[in-house]
Amino acid sequence: MTEREPMGTLKEKASTDGDGRSLANPSDVAVRIYHSDDTAASACEPVMFEMAEENCMQSQGLIKGLLPESPLSLLVGESQTGKSGIAIEMAACVSSGFPFLGLEVSQTPVVYLVGEGSRDKFMNRVTAVRRRFETERRGQMQAAFLHGHFDLVRNVGSVVDAAYSCASALRGRYGKRAGLVIVDTLSSMSLGTPENTPEGMGAILAGLGRLSSSLDASVLALHHPALGNKKDGPKRLPRGHGSLYALCDACLYADGKVLSIVKTRDDDPSLVLGYKRRTVYLARSSTYVVDLDETAATAKPSNVSNDMKVYSELVGNPNYRNLREIAVRVGLAPGSVSNALGRLANEGYVRKTGEGKKARFEPLARVALPLAA
Template structure:
């Protein structure tokens, strides 16, 4: 092992080794043959640093080999197919000793050096392809849980003459129509491709975004046959299809709307993303006052899902996470680092994808869909933090605009049915017990949580659980860690706190959360706390706000919770005991 392979997975080390032999490699989706890079095989390289970056980001990525620039050609007999004519074809022909590997399905690759004066393409016979201007996967890649295995070593013989005798498969004329879409003809050989293009167009994607999606997942979209000749070939066919197709897209298969006897629907148990809290495929809402700690919780959930780490003792289903952050990117890095330090997890390579800025979900959802489609794995969780910052130019109080936002989110859920979407939102200005804006949002979500500050820390309360038993309230606290803080499970509320003190403590806790220093002797600027307190009193008169704040300060000073220090208030140990965790972890890894 050398410096380039230290810390890499087995697949990453193998990819580096192949590249050192002059082979052009690129990553493919783990357990699949689909490329992970935007341009598929065209992104293949021998650049060791680039390859290291790819497999550091995706340790279990399969290894794709682009044959032509590597100077190689492969004979690919599908030995597992009953109609494969390999044995009769090869009888009497010499197969020189060369690199051989078996595929998971039972096929075989004979890999040769390509004769620079020869051209290779097409089929040798039924069930036997010659691959040259294309790619294959290399051992130890795995597909459907089964690995590619090396049969013979990596000695490479020059391809025998009979490999170059492969007959080209002639394509039928492009304009031969046997299917119509929007009144325009579709060639039968491209029905799959045209149907995919039509769906991308109907989804509102631009032609550039559609091209990106096709290149990211060419096999699914039927675009792989256009990649062998380079980018211009795919773009040309895409433009032809784009021009021929009118909306709606051709309906292939069963119609979108159907009726079925209700008794035929199976009653299934819930599948939880976070056990007892939020289901796989659900639409969730997390709301609370500004600064209360919503983003701390959303980031906690995101990294629990990305790493498969339990959330405060509750099982989590692991998967890729998309975090659409409208603000706070600098703080995100500190919180990510603190979370990894607390849980002992590597957050640098965890599959959490952070947006560069907010998304305009009312006007540019196609851009969001295209960006997600380009990821190596479909998301298990998408977080919008916050709704306001991702609402574009809409009005949260408008039922029409909120319904449009929900429809945009539904597009993402339709594209990824097993993906949970979490929306982070603010409390109402006057009604703190509900989320801000139009009620259409609460009607649409499957589950809803309110996060409040309390004398004991933070309280997460379920306010809607559509199909399951609501979980009990969860008491949490912020524990300073590294350059930020993390959430840990906390004590139950402390008794004996008056309503007047509770009001002061709630606003004081919000300031502490923002400062990320809930500890002894912390100084809170009076003006910062006062303004937060005033904001919480809604439309009360300035005089009423001032008198209430003074009463709260006096009450907390009398109880020994705070002390006046010039233009600030000092947090005393009596109050600290209510705001920080004072008990041991219930289990290893929780605290």
């Protein structure tokens, strides 16, 4: 376990509210929202240095090989596949420094915002994980969990205020700045916003960008997959406009048994983690926690589909559009690339112009992620 280096400087905030009450107790955050000013230090200030190897910024990510330090990462999965359980386990491991499903983490406090489902059921899951850490792992979770109604588009200021208050409470108690904010789920915090349009998704991305820059923290958003008929095709992409997938630095997919990497910029995309949900009985109810399942991982050694490879290359390399050039870049046969492009075009992720040798393919992603609103 290594301690996370700060991404930047977060402006200090007073640890008391207007009535002089201390915010050091995270339970205070759940009953009241404390307002912050809009003058938090920006993470966009230029850094000047010579291009020498010793000056290169090194980071293993929040979870080594899986979750980078990034303004936006995604965890995608259908309902009832354990997305929230995985995210809670991530929050517990990252905030305590305990390995996540066997992977090394960079310890940092975590703010977890949940906007859907029953508050009692969600807190039961958190309680089960906390008890396991206290008894089995002898660790301390440095995390704040807040359930409520949040809107990243129409009322992003209150979302930032709530997250900032949680981060201030964590800093007052542990003396460290929160380095990760988890949004559960993206759709519940953007109700009524047309996520399939560039304008709608642009507004959602602006809210996520403001959340990340205001707290100077990485953001992991939970989301549902796009509709599709192919299990290994476009269904693993996040639902909504293609700019969401194009602008995230990492996209993880949970299918109920395996957690795999759909997109990554620096890590190994073939990494696969098997997991299983284990029932835990509390005093008056039952819930589940997520455990490592090595048999599930070995049964499915790779799930990076041709569709994902082709789409990622189209988005990340805008200088070529010819089918054969794409095939060379992704290392697939032209026929496989052609089939993948056809499926992506049918699902609305790629636009085709021309026919035959003059055919060109364009990813439908045109919105830039604003780092500050």
